[in-house]
Amino acid sequence: MAKRILVTGLGFITCVGNSREEVSTRLRELKSGIRKVDFLGNPDLPVKVAGNPQGFSVNSSNWRNWSYPDAYSIDRSMIRSLPPQGVYAVCGVEQALADAGLEKGELKDGATGLYCASVGSPLLLHENLSAMRAAKGERGNPMGVLCSVAGTLNFNLGSWLGIRGTNCGYVSACASGAHAIGYAMDDIALGRQKRAIVVGAEEATAESLLPFSAMRALSTCPDPARASRPFDRDRDGFVGAGGATVLILEEEEFAQARGAVPYAELAGWGQGSDGYHRASPHPEGEGLAEAMKLCLAAAGMDVSEIDHVSAHATSTSAGDKAEATAIGTVFKDRLEEVSVSSPKGLTGHSLSMAGALEAAICCLMLKEGFVLGNVNLDNVDPACSHLNLPRRSEACSLSSILNNSSGFGGSNVCNVLRRCD
Amino acid sequence: MSPLFDESSAAFQDLPEHLQDALRRYSERRSEEDLDAVIVGLLADLGADLEGEGLSDDANFIEDLGLDSLSIAEFVFFFEDVFKIKISNETLADIRTLGALKAFLKSEMK
Numbered sequence: 291m292a293k294r295i296l297v298t299g300l301g302f303i304t305c306v307g308n309s310r311e312e313v314s315t316r317l318r319e320l321k322s323g324i325r326k327v328d329f330l331g332n333p334d335l336p337v338k339v340a341g342n343p344q345g346f347s348v349n350s351s352n353w354r355n356w357s358y359p360d361a362y363s364i365d366r367s368m369i370r371s372l373p374p375q376g377v378y379a380v381c382g383v384e385q386a387l388a389d390a391g392l393e394k395g396e397l398k399d400g401a402t403g404l405y406c407a408s409v410g411s412p413l414l415l416h417e418n419l420s421a422m423r424a425a426k427g428e429r430g431n432p433m434g435v436l437c438s439v440a441g442t443l444n445f446n447l448g449s450w451l452g453i454r455g456t457n458c459g460y461v462s463a464c465a466s467g468a469h470a471i472g473y474a475m476d477d478i479a480l481g482r483q484k485r486a487i488v489v490g491a492e493e494a495t496a497e498s499l500l501p502f503s504a505m506r507a508l509s510t511c512p513d514p515a516r517a518s519r520p521f522d523r524d525r526d527g528f529v530g531a532g533g534a535t536v537l538i539l540e541e542e543e544f545a546q547a548r549g550a551v552p553y554a555e556l557a558g559w560g561q562g563s564d565g566y567h568r569a570s571p572h573p574e575g576e577g578l579a580e581a582m583k584l585c586l587a588a589a590g591m592d593v594s595e596i597d598h599v600s601a602h603a604t605s606t607s608a609g610d611k612a613e614a615t616a617i618g619t620v621f622k623d624r625l626e627e628v629s630v631s632s633p634k635g636l637t638g639h640s641l642s643m644a645g646a647l648e649a650a651i652c653c654l655m656l657k658e659g660f661v662l663g664n665v666n667l668d669n670v671d672p673a674c675s676h677l678n679l680p681r682r683s684e685a686c687s688l689s690s691i692l693n694n695s696s697g698f699g700g701s702n703v704c705n706v707l708r709r710c711d
Numbered sequence: 712m713s714p715l716f717d718e719s720s721a722a723f724q725d726l727p728e729h730l731q732d733a734l735r736r737y738s739e740r741r742s743e744e745d746l747d748a749v750i751v752g753l754l755a756d757l758g759a760d761l762e763g764e765g766l767s768d769d770a771n772f773i774e775d776l777g778l779d780s781l782s783i784a785e786f787v788f789f790f791e792d793v794f795k796i797k798i799s800n801e802t803l804a805d806i807r808t809l810g811a812l813k814a815f816l817k818s819e820m821k
Contacts, residue, residue, distance in 0.1 A: 370782075432785045
């Protein structure tokens with residue numbers, strides 16, 4: 291019999307809160323975590339807002355200037371090899387382990403794997419390579435590689451936690467977090483691991499976000515509460531965000547043996563690619579529709595069993611239209627019954643972390659019994675008007691949620707989460 | 712005496728104030744005690760284990776102070792950057808104790 295995979299712990303370091311309770315409250319009350327930013331001290335920049343976790347100051351290239359909440363402690367010998375999002379991630383892991391009732395020492399059993407999603411640190415890559423160039427290659431920061439390249443979370447968290455099982459990272463842009471979850475599920479399903487620590491984390495700095503402005507993908511709306519508006523006719527791009535989200539996944543019997551209380555079951559996942567364009571989605575959302583179908587097949591579920599879709603909701607015109615079309619293709623005559631929403635209106639788009647954050651939010655909806663509303667949705671884009679898009683968050687007993695993620699290169703990943711009774 | 716280092720350098724500017732002060736004192740007086748204070752302050756800043764007998768000249772960076780090879784490289788590069796001296800990889804490999812580092816720095820900054 292196939293192994294059931296449960297989510298038994300969550301950690302949130304996000305612009306909508308640094309704890310499960312805070313995140314849940316803000317989502318129910320539709321309170322945005324997006325705030326004004328002053329990138330590079332340049333008031334003429336068109337991008338005026340972003341989502342940064344509060345209580346942290348880690349967007350300097352010098353770790354000595356960093357600060358984080360007193361509730362956490364990071365060894366000085368480790369912090370120098372961390373990227374900004376590594377600080378978020380360490381705090382998020384501490385929180386998720388406490389939430390799951392686990393001690394760090396328990397993760398050294400070889401049955402626990404680490405699956406990270408992050409692009410690395412553009413801030414520190416730029417800083418370190420600039421210094422190396424200035425020294426004509428004769429000098430570099432000895433911690434430069436460890437604190438900046440895409441594997442930085444695996445290097446640092448894997449050794450800190452003493453992970454002896456799987457330790458790997460995912461770099462499929464905005465689908466990375468969902469890929470990390472998917473492959474963690476496979477490792478458990480195949481019996482390679484009993485437990486997985488999934489981490490999605492990104493910095494939200496000028497270096498990490500403004501390159502998306504050069505692609506004209508970021509919103510230029512100066513109002514933090516109004517800038518992120520997925521599915522709205524008047525959206526003008528996404529709002530970048532940073533932070534860390536951590537999910538603890540455990541094989542059912544393994545979790546039950548230690549008395550863990552699950553948030554939800556991860557029932558299946560699937561992926562499908564567009565094979566179409568390096569940045570734009572397929573106009574009909576072909577790859578995403580395929581990912582949703584394969585996900586349902588993997589879970590052994592029918593569309594009739596899904597009552598909510600957690601949309602990727604890029605908040606770009608092309609992205610939202612492609613996803614709306616894909617959802618239409620999969621759900622056909624059930625579109626009225628299936629609600630569709632995304633937290634991105636409140637959280638912004640946290641890139642590699644988004645898939646992990648949104649899966650964690652699905653866990654909250656299933657466990658606590660509410661459906662998240664779509665904020666800032668004043669005039670639905672006609673291309674998305676066939677979707678059932680609730681405006682308010684409301685108490686609602688959901689049984690199963692299909693959770694979408696899409697990244698550059700037409701990479702689409704979907705997972706399905708089911709309530710545990 | 713001319714100053715031992717350039718206060719406008721990034722390596723100096725990045726330091727916390729107490730380490731900047733320790734460096735200034737060493738630059739003014741060139742005493743062994745002041746150099747010790749710089750070394751100890753920097754080791755603490757790098758997260759070295761300074762408990763117990765860690766501070767004798769025999770203290771080994773890895774075995775006694777809990778540093779790894781990257782931290783030793785950071786530590787030594789700091790002196791290169793601040794004092795504008797060159798430490799070859801061969802020399803670096805030979806500097807395994809506090810005493811060896813101090814002897815090297817003294818010979819370089821005569």
